[in-house]
Amino acid sequence: MGKLVLIDGNSIAYRAFFALPLLTNSSGIYTNAVYGFTMMLLKVLEEEKPTHMLVAFDAGKTTFRHQDYQEYKGTRQKTPGELAEQIPLVREMLDAFGIRHYAIENYEADDIIGTLARAGSGKDLEVLIVSGDKDLLQLVNEQVNVLLTRKGVTETERYDRKAVADRYGLTPQQIIDLKGLMGDASDNIPGIPGVGEKTALKLLKQFPTVEEIVDHVSELPGKKLREKVETYRDQALLSKKLATIYTEVPLDLQLEDLLLAELDVNRIADFFRKVEFKTLLDRLKKFSGADEEETKTVCEEQDAIESVTVFGEEARDEWEPFLKQSGLALFVEMTGENPHHSDVIGLALSDGEKQLYIPIEEAMDWQAFREYLADGERHKVVYDVKKTSLALKRKELDVAGLSFDVLLAAYLLDPSESQMELNEIVKRAEAGYLPSDEEVYGKGAKRRQLQGEELEKHLARKARAIYQVYPVLDRQLQEAGLDALMFDLEMPLAAVLANMERHGVLVNRERLDELGVELKRSMDLLQEEIYELAGVPFNINSPKQLGEILFDKLGLPVIKKTKTGYSTSADVLEKLAPQHEIVEKILHYRQVGKLYSTYIEGLKKEIGSDGKIHTQFNQTVTATGRLSSTEPNLQNIPIRMEEGRRIRQIFIPSEPGWYMLSADYSQIELRVLAHISGDANLQKAFKEGKDIHTQTAMDVFGVAEDEVTSLMRRQAKAVNFGILYGISGYGLAQGLDIPQKEAREFIERYFETYPGVKKYMDSIIAQAKQEGYVTTLSGRRRYLPKIHSRNFGERSFAERTAMNTPIQGTAADIIKIAMVRLDRQIRERGLKGRMLLQVHDELILEVPESELPAMQELVRDVMEHALELSVPLVVDVNCGKNWYEAK
DNA sequence: CGCGTCACG
C-alpha cells in the first residue's frame, strides 16, 4: 500500500517563518521560511517514506467562502513582506525535490488537501496531512492522519481518530461544529459571541452537532447561554459552513501525477548551494545512493578533520610560524563545566586549515606559545571568552587579545536561546556541521571525558568550527547594528566579570555555622508543633502530603489547584491562616526550611579551599540582557525578611580592615520608562525628586500628598510594578488581591495620568509586530515571533514581553556600562578596592577604609552617568563591615 | 527529570 503526504504549504511556510530567526544569506535574501520548510520536508521524507506527495497553496484573495460571508478572513494581517518574498523560493525548492505543488482559484489549500485526501483514501492509499492548522483535523479517519506542527516546524504531533478524541473529546467531524460554535478569530469566523472552547465542548457533549444544538435550544443549561444560541443561531450555522473543508474541488490532476520520483540529489544540492544551506547538504547523504560524487565530497569536507597535529616537543620550531598569525580560533578543554573547580586538559588552535592540539603541560612549557597567548596584537577567536580566560588564568598563563567570542555574538543576535552550544551556533550560521556535546560526551551518568585521538580530533573540530563561524557572526552583528554592543560592552564586561568571579567573596564560616544552628533549632521546634497540631507526623516539604493534611484531614477550603493536586503556595496559605493555627506554623517552617537548605547548607557546599565563594555570572542566559548567577546564585540572597536578611552577615571583605560597599540604583526601571516613553508627568516627578509611589498614589487617587495613606501607596506601588511588567487587569488583581474590575480602574486612571506611558505601550507592541523584535536603548534586540500568534495566551505574553523588555533590558545595559567604566576608572586611579558582585541594579564592592570616600564618590558618579537620560539616575551608596551592614 | 515552591531584582 502506498502513502500520500499532503502538505499545507502556506501554513508550514508561515510556521517556519515565525519559528526561525530572520536570517539572510550573503546576498541579503531572507531564507528562514525556506530553510524551515526544507527541514520539515526532509524529516517527512525520512520518517514517512511517502510514495505520493503534494504541497497545496492558497491561490487568490477571494474564495467561494467569500460569497457566503464577505468578511471571511477579513481581520487577517497582511503576510509580512519578508515571508511573501520567500514563497517563490519555496516553490523552487519543491521543484528541486520533484514535488508537485498546486493552487487553484477560488479555493484554499485546505480544500485541495481535503479533496485529495478523500481521493487517496478511496484508492487505498494511506494519507498523511501536514499542517499547523487544527482545522485539518476534521479530515481524520481510519486512513487519514494529520501531523500538526507543535513548536517550530519539525516538532510535530500525530493525530488519528483516537488522538482527536483524547484531545477534544470529539469525533473529527465535530471539529467543524466546534468551530461553528466558538468561531475563529484568525479567519474572522464569528461563531457564537461569548462561547469559547470550554462552553462549546460542553454543548457538543450534550448534542453532537450545531444543527441539533440549535434545534434543542430549550434544553440547554443557563438562561444567558440559551439566549445567545437563540440570537446567533444563523451565525453559528454559517460559521460551521465556513469551517467545513470542501472535498470536491475540480482538480486537473490525478493521483498518479503525485507519484514521487527518485530524488535528484544534484539538483537539490544546486539549490542548497544557491540559497547557502550548507548544513542541509550534509543531510542529503541519507537520500542519495552514496555514489553521488558531488555531495559526498562536500559532506566529508565538512566533518572530517584530516590535519590535526598533536604538539610534542620535537615540533616546536615547526609550529612557531603558525603562532605568528592573528585571528586563530582557540578552544580550551577542561575536566568539568565549572571553571573555578575544573582543571585544564588541553588547547586546540585552528586557522581554518591546520589544527593544532596542545596538551596543557606542553603549553605551559612552550615559551613561544606563552608569548603568543600574552600578545594582545595577535587576536584570538573563542567560544565563551570568560570561561576561556578563567581557565588560562587558573594555569597562571597570561592571556590577551581574546577579541571575539562566538557565544556572546550568538547571544546578541538572538538572546532567546540561552547559552547556545557551539554546534547550535554553527548550525544557525549555516557554517558547517558539528556534533552536539551530548552526542560526543554522552549525558547524565554516561558522560565521560574524551581521551587520546578522539579528544584531539574533537577539539580540533571545535576550534575549526569557531574559526569558520566567526566571519558569519561578525557580519551578522554589523548588519543588525549590534557590533558596538559586542565590542564596547559585552566583550570588555566579560573580562570584568572574570576578575570578579576569580577573586570571589570571602565567607565568615563561623557566622554561617551559628546561623545554621539557630535555624535548625527553629525548624525542629516548628516541626514538632506542626505534627502536634496535625495529630500525625508527615513530610511538610511534600506538597502532596501537606495538601492531604490541610484539605482532607483538617478540612480547610481549597482555594487553588495545581495540575497535580491542591496548591499549598504561600499566597493560598496566607488566606487560610485565620482558619487554623497550623497554617502560620507551616508558612514559617517553609521560610526557615528554605533558608536552611538553600542558604546555609547550599552555600556551605560552595565554599572553596580559599574560604571564598566563586559564583559564575552568566552573560548569555537571559532574554533581556541581564546577567544571571549560578553555583551558587548570589543574586537571590535574602533581604526582604529580617530573619533571612541576616544571611548577608556571612559575606565579608577578603582583607582585614576593609569594608563592603553597596551601591544601588533607585527606581532605575521606572526612570528608564520615564525616559523612553517621554511621558511629561512621570519625568516631572523624577526631576523634582519625588517619591514615585507616593506621587503615583496622589495622581491616581486624586489626593494631596498628606492624604496618601499607606494602603494607597502600596497599591500605587503595585500599579507601577504592573506597568513595568506589561500590565493586565488580572495580573494586578492577583498582585493586590482585589477584584479584577477594581484593578482595571486603577490601570485606566494610571494611563489617564501618564498618557505618554500608554502611548509607549501601544507603540512598542506595534513596533514588535512590524519589525519582529524590540530593542533597548543600546540597540540590544529580542525577537518576539509569538506576537503574531493566533493563540491568545501566547500573543498576550509576547505583548507583555514587548512592553517589559526594553525597560528591563535598558536598565541592564546601564549597569553593564557602569561596570565596564568603573573597572577602568579603578585601574586608572590605581585603587585597591574591587567589584565583587552585581545584583541587577546594585554593585557590591570591597574597599580599604582609606579609599572609602573616594570610592563612594567614584561609584556614584560612574553609575549615575552611565547613560544620560532625560531624568536623573540616582544611586544610593552604603558601607559596612559585611554585606548585611552595607544597607 | 518535571513540578511546585520560593529566594532575588
Next chain:
DNA sequence: ACGTACGTGACGCGT
C-alpha cells in the same frame, strides 16, 4: 473566552 503579571536559579519531592 482566553489566562498571565517581567526576568532569573535552587531546593525537595516523587515518578
